[in-house]
């Protein structure tokens with residue numbers, strides 16, 4: 099745990115970087131904007147002072163609510179709210195030990211699982227399908243995300259074209275004045291160390307101008323794109339988040355913003371990013387603590403693992419990764435379910451195991467409810483020494499309190515064996531199958547559905563993937 | 569010879585000052601530059617390569633050793649003939665258009681350089697036409713392409729086409745890599761080599777050289 103002194107020290111170190119070294123924004127209009135507000139600028143490098151950061155911190159809201167098409171599924175970011183989203187951006191699907199290219203059908207499977215899950219609150223675009231041309235695949239993926247579930251979507255925005263799709267589809271869904279409310283939620287990355295790439299600047303400017311939330315998430319890799327030490331990683335990550343915050347608040351004071359981080363150490367043997375390691379858990383915990391300190395909504399951690407099977411390694415790493423941030427009060431978790439192989443692949447079995455894990459952690463995090471009724475002192479008195487509680491009406495009244503549907507084994511060995519003796523991955527596959535069979539697409543206004551179809555499939559050369567019938 | 573052994577060891581642990589002094593001392597004592605190179609500097613890098621493969625040395629240590637070897641070579645150079653230092657080849661390397669991921673590419677570039685290749689790193693988000701131009705301008709005989717996104721992998725194929733159009737395809741061996749790339753993709757687009765990591769990249773490049 100970081101002390102407030104630790105946090106202040108890290109903050110001061112970050113400020114020093116912003117003031118002395120500066121940050122490169124590879125987009126002239128962004129740099130011009132800073133210059134017009136009196137920031138010191140050298141080429142594309144912008145220098146920020148403590149006063150600039152303080153000014154941004156003074157106006158950024160500590161929480162905000164995203165509104166989707168189903169009012170029951172609006173989501174609040176900040177305070178003690180937790181929003182969990184599924185895996186995002188994987189290229190591959192892992193089945194058994196076999197790694198294969200992800201397809202539209204896999205994307206649809208993931209979305210169905212997310213829609214049916216009671217622990218996943220939000221969608222990430224889980225898979226970048228490789229069975230169609232990239233530009234068409236993007237629109238078709240977005241179409242699937244918007245129609246197969248009425249949960250809010252973390253729009254994957256990597257290029258100005260993607261940004262346009264986000265803006266256009268929001269207008270179709272919510273009408274011309276859609277930006278009166280928070281509708282488009284996206285994660286933007288800095289390009290560590292201390293850079294913001296052109297597309298990121300454009301997205302930040304355009305979204306902030308419409309007052310849409312931005313979750314700024316550096317992915318510093320210790321030893322390669324950042325210092326090798328965890329404290330150094332944290333300082334660099336903090337400086338980059340503050341730089342993004344200053345930009346967003348300059349464009350639109352009061353624009354919702356999330357303090358994100360997914361930085362970790364790299365293997366000094368191979369250079370690979372490591373996400374199943376204690377240093378990652380510590381960094382993610384610290385990320386949340388710093389966000390909490392500044393009263394900002396946070397994003398960190400996830401069900402991440404470096405394993406290539408939904409096995410015990412994966413289980414340990416995910417549980418540690420999720421528990422670290424959940425216990426610290428994180429507000430938003432992307433890659434909460436289904437991601438495997440260090441961000442590179444999705445596993446359906448792991449998806450439902452993670453789903454279960456998130457549910458268990460949510461229960462674990464509830465404080466033990468202390469009241470007359472729950473302490474049951476009078477019941478204990480009534481039963482007395484050596485008695486039995488099974489016949490008590492208190493027991494009868496509360497016997498379902500901790501009854502969580504679960505496919506984890508809770509039975510004795512012989513019963514477990516007689517039911518197939520399945521390991522967790524095999525049980526998870528059964529569970530996934532059942533979830534998929536019970537999937538029902540949410541209602542969507544037929545007119546909107548048609549408009550979305552026209553927009554997303556209009557220019558396609560490849561037959562549209564029929565996720566939802568018109 | 570004890571002094572050459574010392575040089576070898578000091579290259580391995582990246583002790584630059586000691587290597588500079590000892591290489592000079594060896595020359596002063598009458599050892600030929602060729603012997604210092606072969607039995608001191610190159611012998612050290614052979615050990616480093618083996619230790620890296622055996623996962624006994626970490627990347628920063630390998631790079632430090634390579635820099636130390638280069639420093640020693642600086643002293644030897646005036647005493648060596650043109651053919652004494654074998655340059656493995658001239659490599660242009662970059663990340664394809666639309667892609668900003670460069671950590672893997674940087675690693676491959678650094679390790680290729682430390683393995684004796686003359687490397688020109690042309691950065692990220694490089695268009696097929698620019699790759700062709702860099703190959704031409706540098707008279708390269710290797711082109712290394714890196715892509716980390718499935719959406720940018722097709723740019724590798726387009727880069728090969730641009731080389732073809734520019735009449736340069738015959739002059740360069742093309743090596744591809746990056747997390748979503750694999751051997752069958754490399755074969756499919758007609759690349760000359762594929763490597764799954766930086767160590768493999770050096771091996772493949774040496775085989776193609």
Ligand code: B1M
Pocket residue numbers: 186187188189226256287288289290316317319323368369370371439440441442443661666667668669670671672673675676711712713714715716717718719743744745746747748762763764765766767769
């Ligand atoms: C010439 O011959 C050769 C030979 C061998 C070669 C070679 C060339 N090039 C590489 N090799 C090989 O040797 C190297 C050394 O062993 C190896 O190189 P690697 O690059 O594989 O390994 C490096 C040493 C370490 N690995 C890495 O550097 C990549 C790590 C991950 C986590 C990653 C990072 C760090 C980043 N990212 Co990005 N990122 C991910 C990555 C997931 C992962 N675990 O791979 C991946 C690749 N990213 C992804 C995505 C989607 C994105 N990223 C983006 C941005 C970023 C950051 C800027 C935040 C950062 C890059 C920083 C930088 N300077 O490179 C966005 C795109 C930006 C763009 N236009 O390029 C964005 C679109 C948005 C996002 N954040 O999700 C996913 C790609 C999915 C897909 N379908 O392809 C991804 C798998 C993570 C995920 N699930 O979201 C080998 O592949």
